[in-house]
Amino acid sequence: MSQPSQPSLQDIYDEIRRLRDVVDILRNVQANHDDKLNHITEVVEELSQAAPTAATVHTPEGTATADPHETPRAPKPLGVAFAEDIRMGKRKTNVKREDDNDPWHSVSDSGDELPDKPTSSTLAKQSPKTRRSATRATSTRAQSLAPGEGQKTAKMEVPKPYDGTKRGKAAEQWFTRMGLYIVMNKDQFNNKDQALIWILYNMEGKAADWATPIIDDITSDKPGAPKDVKELTARFAAAFSDPDAKRAAGRKIVALQQTTSTADYVTEFRNISADLDWNDSALQDQFLRGVHWKVKEQIALRDSDPTSIEELFNVAIRIDNIHRENDENRPKRPQPSGPRATTTTTVSTTSTARRVEIEKSPNYVAPEE
Known part of the structure; x- marks a missing residue:
């Protein structure tokens, strides 16, 4: 029984290069996932810092709490309650005249203008609820104005491996989806060879049998290896197109x-x-x-x-x-009136009766005779 031939150093070297390319692709994919995870972690931490904690929620001193046993009453309309508060001195109206020289004078009072930065003395006078609202509003506005943050990147799943059983349109659509994935995730591939190997790596069955020699050609830098996705597309179409x-x-x-x-x-x-x-x-x-x-x-x-x-x-x-x-x-034509329709019916009836009378005549000769 003959012993199997031992692999040469060149074969071992080629296999090591092929495995090295596959490892590089996996490292790029893992690095991309780590970057996305770090970004999500930073966003969660920012939201956690901006949200009020349980320790900051308390009742301010000197604030009277509502009696739980008080008889419930129907709420007053908003306009009536506001007018009574002003009359009883509970609420003051503060109408401030705008300065015509103020550059912010043209800004409406709808809440779209940016508030002044609160000082330490202003924060001390504000209630905890007011401070929390101002902090939350400032944090939300800062996140919306921050460059690059809050922007969602398009997410595309990896197409399922192609087995080579369905040819023609199915094969063409699969290869197109693979090309779109490479375009959307081009930061995962260092060069064109890695993109080609990744496409060929996602084949199985008959398609994998066709792809294996091409992978060896790419990793071994053979002259017949495809140089870009366009050349690989032509080979794929020739192999898996529908001849009929x-x-x-x-x-x-x-x-x-x-x-x-x-x-x-x-x-x-x-x-x-x-x-x-x-x-x-x-x-x-x-x-x-x-x-x-x-x-x-x-x-x-x-x-x-x-x-x-x-x-x-x-x-x-x-x-x-x-x-x-x-x-x-186009304007529609008017429908025929009643007398016209009646006249048509009368003429038809008269013609039928006249033909019957002619047939009853003794001098009538049938067309067959």
């Missing part, structure tokens, strides 16, 4: 006819043509074959023809929208 998708799309687009709005027809035409490799002129000709004849007529009356399929889409949709708007705004 083009023929099926060709049959669908030839049979496609507009039955609803032009916008719906454009959407369906665009989805089917995504699987075709037709040039722009062929797509325009096929689009005009299936569009409604009224829209086609208006396109033909234009001074200049659309230069691209996208321009043709926009022109057709605009024409259809104008037609529909005109139909809605």
Whole structure:
């Protein structure tokens, strides 16, 4: 029985490089998670410091507490209670004339202006409840004005691994989601090779069998290795595209006819043509074959023809929208009156009776004779 061949130093070196790249990717992911956790911890600490604690909540000295056994009374309306407080001397009105030279004179009294910074003597005169409200308002305003804080970053989950069983559209959509994840989390990848390895690493089954040799080529710096995501996309599309998708799309687009709005027809035409490799002129000709004849007529009356399929889409949709708007705004025709309908019925009845009389005549000859 032959002994298995021992790996060479080059094989061991290549394997170490591949594992090192994988470790770098995992470290970047862990570092990103640690940064997010630290940011959340700082926000929680700031909110904890701004919130009132149990030790600061107490009843000020000299404040009379309400009798729990007092007979409850209906609350007074706000305007009545305010007027009685002023009359009894419980509340004073303090109307301060604004200085015309004050630069803040144009600011409204709706609470949008910034309050003056309270001094130590002012805080001493304020009640604990007032101090807590001012502290909470200042903290909230500072957090809203702080640059970079309070901004939520887009969160995107890692797509599920691709196993290679579903080809065509499913494979294309998966690869697109992987590319979007790399764009949204590009700080996790130090270079293009790590991004390529990460995409290939998220494959399993038949797709993993296809990806393994490419990973070895990238880690070994072989000449045939893909250099960027664009080149890897071309290889992936060639390996997992649906060979029958083009023929099926060709049959669908030839049979496609507009039955609803032009916008719906454009959407369906665009989805089917995504699987075709037709040039722009062929797509325009096929689009005009299936569009409604009224829209086609208006396109033909234009001074200049659309230069691209996208321009043709926009022109057709605009024409259809104008037609529909005109139909809605066109005045409706009046319904036929009663005497006209009666006359029609009478004429029809008279014609029937006359034909019966002719048939009863002895000189009548049937058409068959």
